Amino acid sequence: MMKAALKGKFDSDKTNGSASVAINTGDVKLRASMTDATVVNGPSLNGLLLSVEKPGSFIVDYNVPNKDVRFQFMNTVKVLDKPLRLTYIHAQGDNKTILDGALVFDEANKVSTNYMFGSGNCKLKYSYVHKGVRTFEPCYDFAKDSWDFAVSQRVYGEDVFRASYQTSSKVLGLDWSRDSKINGTFKIVAQVTITILLG
Template identity: 60%
Template sequence: MMNAISVKAGYELPKKEKKAGYDSNNGVVSGGASVTFNAGDFKLRASMTDATVLNAPSLDGLALAIEKPGSFIFDYKAPEKDFRFQFMNSIKVMEKPLNLKYIHNTALHNIGDGKTILDGTLVFDSANKVSANHELGSIGCKLKYSYVHGGLTTLEPSYDTERNFWDLAVSHKIYGDHVCKATYQMESNDLGLEWSRTSKLDGSFKVSASLCLADKKLSKLAAESSWNFDI
């Protein structure tokens, strides 16, 4: 009898992302970059903003992350010393997938001031799903229903049971990878408009604006773009 031994080894080039943006709230043009390495079942990511370079040597804007897709994400923001844990799992309820998330944020300088969120999404089919989001220690939760019509238009009403406010989001895909989105927040009486594109070949961008309907003034205008490439 002959024994067979198989040895596999591989290496995947890291992926780099560059990002630039503008926010009218502070009138500042910002930039950043991130590098992602695939290590077997895990992804390692390091990102920084322009503050990391301009204030060098500095930890401003530096963030590190390790992820196992579908299982967990661990984020660390160096300047704030903030940790963020996210664990994911999926179970079947009446033969329908229920996607669960456990999210915890905390800071090393104030461990007792962390925030824990439980999130669940029940997927009925490709067009309908219901989700609930609850922060431990609060008395209410956020409920959201998502409906996709024809694979192009998405309608998402949501309700905050604690604050007794409704929000509404409507998005529509155009030209393949372009998406136009409108949102309305009842609590702040803000109307938001957004145009975005996600493309691996031509890069991604997002232009967004927020209008306060109470005084009919433009409260925010922002734009950002990003490019992904192998190095």
């Protein structure tokens, strides 16, 4: 099966476009995508990305103009009869290696961690979903020795309001997002830095 998606944008001084083509070959999916490609003076390879994916197993991305390769491997193992989802990511150009893990206790409780090799960056997050509509997410950042907090509320099934606070940067964030096949998709984000003066 072959799927393709095209979209374009026209400005007075330039014409930008993006396109993607995906081909399913059994268990493996081949995909080519191009974003922010300038086509005024003829097509260019800017933003051309080639991918090979086996859903739930691996993704290999090749950025053609940058000659950069990104590997992502996924697997799920059982720990005390609970699923532990592991994701290993290596970006050759950025020289970054990341390990993500998520231990799912039940539909409402999950513990996840993110570790970047060589940097010491490590985050541990607990997620609790209350009655399927409200989510509480405290997160501890070991590198910054600080806590982040987030609370989100689902409204009318497709709108999500989210508030977050980063104690290290003192940034309060407010998000409103919608993901609907009928009413469309959007996301509005606002951030403000909170400074407390004492004395």
